[in-house]
Amino acid sequence: MTTAGAEAPKIAVKDIFREAGLTALVSLSLLIPVVGFRIANRGGDQFLETRWPEVAIAVALIFFGRMFLILIRNGRLAMPITGGVVIAAIGWLAPIPSEFLRVVAISAGLVIVARAGFVVFTAQQKAATGRGFADGYRKALPWLAAALIVFALVLPFLPFSGRRLIDIAILVLTYVMLGWGLNIVVGLAGLLDLGYVAFYAVGAYSYALLATYFDFSFWICLPLAGLFAGFFGIILGFPVLRLRGDYLAIVTLGFGEMVRVILLNWVSLTKGPDGISGVSRPSFFGLEFKRYPPEGTESFHQFFGLEYSSLHRVIFLYYLILILALATNFFTRRIRTLPTGRAWEALREDEIACRSLGINPRNTKLSAFAIGAMFGGFAGSFFATRQGFISPESFTFLESAIILAIVVLGGMGSQMGVILAAVVLIGIPEYVRDLQEYRMLAFGAGMVLIMSWRPRGLLSHRDPTILLHSSRAKSS
Amino acid sequence: MTRDQPLLTVKHLTMRFGGLVAIDDLSFTAQTGEITAIIGPNGAGKTTVFNCLTGFYKPTVGRLTMMRDGTPWLLEQLEDYRISREAGVARTFQNIRIFPQMSVLENLIVAQHVSLMKASGNSVLALFGIGGYRKAERKAVDLARYWLDRVDLTDRADEDAGSLSYGAQRRLEIARAMCTRPSLLCLDEPAAGLNPRESGDLNELLRFVRDEHKIGLLLIEHDMGVVMEISDHIVVLDYGRKIADGLPDQVKNDPAVIRAYLGEDDLAEIGGGN
Numbered sequence: 001m002t003t004a005g006a007e008a009p010k011i012a013v014k015d016i017f018r019e020a021g022l023t024a025l026v027s028l029s030l031l032i033p034v035v036g037f038r039i040a041n042r043g044g045d046q047f048l049e050t051r052w053p054e055v056a057i058a059v060a061l062i063f064f065g066r067m068f069l070i071l072i073r074n075g076r077l078a079m080p081i082t083g084g085v086v087i088a089a090i091g092w093l094a095p096i097p098s099e100f101l102r103v104v105a106i107s108a109g110l111v112i113v114a115r116a117g118f119v120v121f122t123a124q125q126k127a128a129t130g131r132g133f134a135d136g137y138r139k140a141l142p143w144l145a146a147a148l149i150v151f152a153l154v155l156p157f158l159p160f161s162g163r164r165l166i167d168i169a170i171l172v173l174t175y176v177m178l179g180w181g182l183n184i185v186v187g188l189a190g191l192l193d194l195g196y197v198a199f200y201a202v203g204a205y206s207y208a209l210l211a212t213y214f215d216f217s218f219w220i221c222l223p224l225a226g227l228f229a230g231f232f233g234i235i236l237g238f239p240v241l242r243l244r245g246d247y248l249a250i251v252t253l254g255f256g257e258m259v260r261v262i263l264l265n266w267v268s269l270t271k272g273p274d275g276i277s278g279v280s281r282p283s284f285f286g287l288e289f290k291r292y293p294p295e296g297t298e299s300f301h302q303f304f305g306l307e308y309s310s311l312h313r314v315i316f317l318y319y320l321i322l323i324l325a326l327a328t329n330f331f332t333r334r335i336r337t338l339p340t341g342r343a344w345e346a347l348r349e350d351e352i353a354c355r356s357l358g359i360n361p362r363n364t365k366l367s368a369f370a371i372g373a374m375f376g377g378f379a380g381s382f383f384a385t386r387q388g389f390i391s392p393e394s395f396t397f398l399e400s401a402i403i404l405a406i407v408v409l410g411g412m413g414s415q416m417g418v419i420l421a422a423v424v425l426i427g428i429p430e431y432v433r434d435l436q437e438y439r440m441l442a443f444g445a446g447m448v449l450i451m452s453w454r455p456r457g458l459l460s461h462r463d464p465t466i467l468l469h470s471s472r473a474k475s476s
Numbered sequence: 477m478t479r480d481q482p483l484l485t486v487k488h489l490t491m492r493f494g495g496l497v498a499i500d501d502l503s504f505t506a507q508t509g510e511i512t513a514i515i516g517p518n519g520a521g522k523t524t525v526f527n528c529l530t531g532f533y534k535p536t537v538g539r540l541t542m543m544r545d546g547t548p549w550l551l552e553q554l555e556d557y558r559i560s561r562e563a564g565v566a567r568t569f570q571n572i573r574i575f576p577q578m579s580v581l582e583n584l585i586v587a588q589h590v591s592l593m594k595a596s597g598n599s600v601l602a603l604f605g606i607g608g609y610r611k612a613e614r615k616a617v618d619l620a621r622y623w624l625d626r627v628d629l630t631d632r633a634d635e636d637a638g639s640l641s642y643g644a645q646r647r648l649e650i651a652r653a654m655c656t657r658p659s660l661l662c663l664d665e666p667a668a669g670l671n672p673r674e675s676g677d678l679n680e681l682l683r684f685v686r687d688e689h690k691i692g693l694l695l696i697e698h699d700m701g702v703v704m705e706i707s708d709h710i711v712v713l714d715y716g717r718k719i720a721d722g723l724p725d726q727v728k729n730d731p732a733v734i735r736a737y738l739g740e741d742d743l744a745e746i747g748g749g750n
Contacts, residue, residue, distance in 0.1 A: 331603075334603060335599065335603065338596055338599040338602050338603065339592040339593045339596055339599055340593070340598070340599035341599070342578075342582060342585060342586050342589070343586065343589055343593075345575070345582075345586075346575050346578065346586040348577075349574075349575035349576060349577055349578060350573045350574070350575055352532070352573060353569070353573040353574070353575065354557075354586075355531075355556045355557045355560075356530060356556070356560055356566065356567050356569075356573075356653075357560055357566075357586065357587050357656055358557055358558070358560035358561035358589060358590045358656060359586070359589050359590075360557050361557065462577060464579035464581065464582055464634055466581060466582060466585060466613075467579075467581070467633075467634050468581045468617065468620075468621065468624075468630070468634055469633065469634055
């Protein structure tokens with residue numbers, strides 16, 4: 001593949017048409033059986049329906065999309081941009097047989113425009129500073145981080161935010177925290193962990209069991225749950241110390257499933273598939289969020305003289321997970337500048353070199369597992385207290401896969417990338433739940449697109465933890 | 477340290493992989509303030525000797541004694557990561573093993589992991605800002621800067637190590653090994669792939685390390701120019717056995733060495749030509 005050079009290379013119109021035509025032909029042969037025919041059920045009888053307009057539109061989209069992408073690749077931007085706008089406009093205005101096709105057409109047009117726009121943007125960046133997009137991003141990062149934190153702090157009080165938005169924000173933040181926790185293991189220490197959900201589960205169950213059996217409050221259970229999960233991290237760590245890469249992934253996958261199966265079958269302790277319900281809710285320094293608090297106690301709204309609103313607890317939970325997530329982030333950024341964090345990164349790069357430098361690989365790996373697991377445990381106990389009900393169903397392999405996807409798609413080791421990926425993978429699908437059955441399809445397509453477009457993740461840039469030549473504050 | 481107690485004493489080192497004898501009853505010594513070269517044809521077992529010394533292999537038979545500050549360390553009994561830590565043996569690798577995605581400076585800071593770990597209370601105290609970690613880190617940067625100046629990489633300290641040229645990566649690897657403050661530095665083919673100018677600079681660097689830092693150097697090298705120029709002492713291996721041991725001039729004229737490098741028949745040919 002050639003990139004857009006300084007002078008646009010000559011490219012024959014014939015070649016463009018041939019490549020676009022070929023792509024269209026391949027997709028046509030796939031689309032005829034997949035989209036073209038459909039078995040419809042009408043009054044108990046089955047008919048074979050044909051959907052030729054859909055096939056035609058899809059093939060046309062693929063033909064033009066391919067053509068525009070070739071043009072963008074060769075540095076011709078005007079035609080793809082206008083073409084993209086036209087496609088989006090046609091999708092918007094023209095009578096198109098199905099809503100789904102309309103959405104596809106509009107987004108295809110917009111993607112082409114965005115792709116061309118991105119090329120223009122990076123070229124300008126390069127021309128202006130002599131460097132690429134990464135450098136501009138690096139400079140803007142501290143401001144971006146500060147702006148994001150401020151935005152997160154005021155979010156519950158913004159005019160457009162409501163119960164649904166805050167709920168989604170809590171969900172996204174939970175995954176951001178899990179992503180940041182797993183990032184320690186996968187992004188920093190380079191240990192591919194496919195069973196991270198096990199620690200999430202250990203944290204959730206520790207909290208739920210301690211709270212129900214011993215009546216401990218949330219604030220006592222939270223550190224205990226983290227400790228238990230960290231302990232499990234070490235237990236998992238020992239047998240896998242010698243493993244790397246694929247082998248490690250398989251063993252951790254097995255461990256994740258083991259924890260879930262134990263939770264499912266140890267009925268006397270965990271109530272098995274029924275799960276644990278009535279997990280106690282967190283209190284605000286002893287003030288509970290109840291309309292009618294038990295005799296002799298005051299509840300949150302009474303203490304502050306507010307009208308009772310069920311939103312109070314949601315907002316409190318939102319801030320709770322925000323603080324937990326920020327603590328994870330803060331810890332990660334700090335540990336990166338300490339010997340342990342640097343040893344993790346060195347271990348990711350080359351274990352043999354690490355040994356030759358006197359770094360103890362066993363302790364280094366175990367500490368990464370334990371600390372990553374601990375944050376997973378914190379997130380788990382938050383999950384338990386938010387839901388009030390937990391069962392093994394919440395801790396399937398899919399969860400591990402999603403958390404790992406967030407880390408990988410965000411860019412290994414990148415904190416900002418995790419936020420972006422969590423919003424893209426969790427927030428947006430949750431927000432547009434109306435698309436229902438297409439949700440997982442879009443989820444998968446998004447992953448494929450991100451990986452083919454930016455194979456090292458959305459924001460894969462890494463800042464050194466220490467600089468020789470300038471005293472500029474470091475951030476990640 | 478006297479001549480009676482060499483820095484490194486290798487006695488009866490034997491390494492078998494199944495039926496294959498990679499090293500057969502090898503004994504030699506290396507002294508502080510000397511460059512000892514191990515040479516030999518391909519497959520003679522040179523890198524295996526290194527791997528035994530640095531703990532990556534456990535020798536089948538043999539005793540490897542390293543003297544550090546008057547204390548003997550038996551290398552064959554130490555775990556690999558403790559060999560650098562306790563016995564002060566640092567090494568470089570035949571195929572370079574730097575940390576490519578970390579900056580040049582970070583590579584050198586990681587090399588000082590052991591002392592920084594101590595200063596930071598195993599990172600735990602430093603996490604809460606307790607203790608003298610910042611000071612220790614500044615000292616570590618000073619040591620790193622010293623070696624960066626020596627290997628001429630100061631200007632590139634903040635770049636990714638992976639973006640350096642091949643020759644620069646070799647120099648970085650040596651600087652990184654020196655940042656562990658070793659007593660013995662083992663270099664596995666440091667001149668491989670270097671151009672003549674870089675190779676000359678390397679000789680300078682190795683002499684500097686020997687003379688200024690008073691440590692022992694152990695060198696595997698194919699480039700005879702480098703070996704003859706800088707070695708104080710040469711050990712020649714062939715099929716895992718030592719066939720010569722002595723000063724460069726002695727070794728150069730040793731018939732057994734010439735035979736090993738040129739082969740019996742070729743030697744006969746040369747002899748016939750005379």
